[in-house]
Amino acid sequence: MGPWTLDPRGPLAESISVLYWILFACAVVVLAIVVGALTYSGIKFRDRPGRVAQQIHGQNTFELIWTIVPTLMVISFTALSWQRLNFINDVNSNVAMTVKVEGRQWAWGFTYPDQPMFKLPDGTLLQAGEQLDIPVGQKIKLELTAKDVIHSFWVPNLGGKKDAVPGHTTTMWIQADQPGTYKGQCFEFCGDGHADMLVTVVAHPQNEYAAWAKTAVEEAARATSPETKAGRDAFLSGPCAGCHTVKGTTAAGKVGPELTHIASKPNIAGVLSPVNQENLTKWVRNAPSIKPGILMPKFEGVLPDQQIDQIVQWLLTLK
Numbered sequence: 431m432g433p434w435t436l437d438p439r440g441p442l443a444e445s446i447s448v449l450y451w452i453l454f455a456c457a458v459v460v461l462a463i464v465v466g467a468l469t470y471s472g473i474k475f476r477d478r479p480g481r482v483a484q485q486i487h488g489q490n491t492f493e494l495i496w497t498i499v500p501t502l503m504v505i506s507f508t509a510l511s512w513q514r515l516n517f518i519n520d521v522n523s524n525v526a527m528t529v530k531v532e533g534r535q536w537a538w539g540f541t542y543p544d545q546p547m548f549k550l551p552d553g554t555l556l557q558a559g560e561q562l563d564i565p566v567g568q569k570i571k572l573e574l575t576a577k578d579v580i581h582s583f584w585v586p587n588l589g590g591k592k593d594a595v596p597g598h599t600t601t602m603w604i605q606a607d608q609p610g611t612y613k614g615q616c617f618e619f620c621g622d623g624h625a626d627m628l629v630t631v632v633a634h635p636q637n638e639y640a641a642w643a644k645t646a647v648e649e650a651a652r653a654t655s656p657e658t659k660a661g662r663d664a665f666l667s668g669p670c671a672g673c674h675t676v677k678g679t680t681a682a683g684k685v686g687p688e689l690t691h692i693a694s695k696p697n698i699a700g701v702l703s704p705v706n707q708e709n710l711t712k713w714v715r716n717a718p719s720i721k722p723g724i725l726m727p728k729f730e731g732v733l734p735d736q737q738i739d740q741i742v743q744w745l746l747t748l749k
Contacts, residue, residue, distance in 0.1 A: 436450065436451075437586075437587055438587060439587040439588060439606055439607060439608050439610065439612065440587070440588045440589065440604060440605040440606050440607050441605055441607070442517075442518060442588060442589035442590065442603065442604060442605060443586070443587055443588050443589050443590075445514050445517050445518065446514070446518070446589070446590055449510060449511065449514050452510065453507060456503060456507075460500075460503075518589075518590060520603075521571050521601045521602060521603045522571070524569050525569050525570070525571045525603070526565065526568035526569055526570060527542075527543045527545070527568070527570060527571070528543050528570075528571040528572075528573060529541065529542060529543065529562065529564075529570060529571070529572055529573070530573050530575075531562075531572050531573065531574045531575070531583060531594065532574075532575055532576065532577055532594070533574065533575075533576040533577070533581030533583065533594040533616065533620075533627075534576065534577035534578055534581075535577075535578050535579065535620060535621050535623060535627075536616070536620065536621065536622075536623030536624060536626055536627040537559055537560055537627060538559065538560055538562075538581075538583070538616075538627070538629045539557065539558070539559050540557065540558045540559070540561075540562050541555055541556075541557050542555055542556040542557070542558075542643075543555070547640060547643045547644070547647070548643060548647065549647070550647055550650055550651050550654070551651050552651075552654065556643070556646055556647055556650055557650070558646070560628065560629060560630060561629075561630040561631075561632060562629070562630070562631045562632070563631075563632045563633075563634060563639075563642055563643075563646070564604070564606060564631060564632070564633055564634070564639075565633070565634055565635075565636045565639040566606055566607065566608065566609050566633045566634065566635055566636055567605070567606075567607060567636060568605065568636070569603055569604075569605045570603060570604050570605060571601060571602075571603050572592070572601065572602050572603065572604065573599050573600075573601055574592055574593075574594040574595075574599065574600045574601070574602065575594055575595065575596070575597075575598065575599050575600075576594040576595055576596045577596065578596060578620075579596065579620050579621065580593055580594065580595055580596070580618050580620065581593070581594040581616045581618050581620050581627070582594065582616055582617035582618035583602070583614070583616070583617075583629065584614050584615065584616070584617040584629075585604065585612050585613070585614030585629060585631050586614060587606075587612045588604040588605070588606055588612055588614075588631060589602065589603070589604050589605075590602070591617050593618060604631065606631065606633035608633065609633050609634060609635050610632075610633055611630060611631070611632050611633075612630070612631045612632075612633065613628065613629075613630055614628070614629045614630075614631065615627055615628045615629060616628075616629075649746075649747070652743055652746060652747055653747040655743070657739070657740050657743050658740070658743045658744045658747060659744075660737075660740045661737075661739075661740030661741040661742065661743045661744030661745070662679075662744045664733075664737050664740055664741050665681065665741050665744055665745075666679055666680055666681055668733070669727075670683075670741065671683060672685070673685040673686040673725075673726070674686045674687065674688065674689045675688045675689070675690065676688070676689050676690050676748065677690040678690075685725060686725065686726060687699075689745065689748060690748060691748060691749060692705060692745055692748050693705055693745065693746050693747065693748050693749045694748075694749045698710065698713050699713070699717070699720075699721055699724070701720055701721050702720060706746075707742055707743075707746060710742045710745055710746065711738065711739065711742050714729055714738050714741060714742060715728070715729060715730040715738060716728045716729075716730050
């Protein structure tokens with residue numbers, strides 16, 4: 431099932447779902463009683479040949495029932511809701527880690543906690559956009575703020591909504607009890623791009639989370655390294671940009687395939703898989719030897735080996 435509040439995959443969403451079903455069941459019972467009583471009365475006491483309908487007054491028993499029962503129901507619903515709210519608003523107990531979340535038109539940004547596993551070589555912390563990766567079975571506190579207008583963070587399968595307000599910090603928590611990918615979006619209209627302000631939460635098994643964090647830090651370090659910058663400059667100033675397009679850069683070639691998300695592709699030109707440093711290096715060095723007849727020339731011996739390695743480092747950041 432897709433993003434749906436009534437398909438809970440964590441304790442926060444579960445608590446909301448349980449309360450919903452209790453209220454829904456009670457509402458159905460009340461509706462059935464009211465509609466049933468109206469239908470029965472309309473048929474039983476209607477004006478018809480041989481019987482004249484009469485107004486009946488002074489049914490104290492019925493009046494007490496339909497006053498006391500709804501009152502008890504409202505009190506019960508209030509107590510249940512209060513209990514759930516205390517659980518929902520308990521953001522500080524048993525927290526595994528705290529992630530800072532910033533909403534801006536029209537994307538979410540995440541800064542991971544100040545822990546060794548999230549630190550880059552330059553001392554900065556791991557950051558990500560639009561996708562938050564968390565370990566399964568652990569309570570994650572989110573500190574939300576916004577850069578421009580009010581946004582609202584909502585991942586239906588994992589919990590409720592919380593506004594992100596410019597100049598203020600609000601808090602909430604999420605927890606996924608099953609590995610998987612959970613979709614959500616901004617729930618506060620925030621301008622033209624509101625419908626595309628999506629968020630993805632990926633829950634990893636606890637025994638795999640450290641490996642994910644290590645890979646994420648390595649990729650982030652690659653993106654900010656001098657080698658990657660040199661590779662970007664070499665790509666954009668060399669023959670590569672004349673044939674390929676990379677959105678967000680000056681590379682706008684139309685001869686070769688677009689490379690904007692090359693590092694996320696399942697293969698290179700349909701012949702080399704996966705897309706990793708080794709295969710990209712082989713491809714850039716001598717593509718015709720791998721796929722005869724391709725228009726891309728051989729760069730081995732044309733570009734220095736160091737420059738090819740730098741270009742590959744930059745290509746690996748294009749996800």
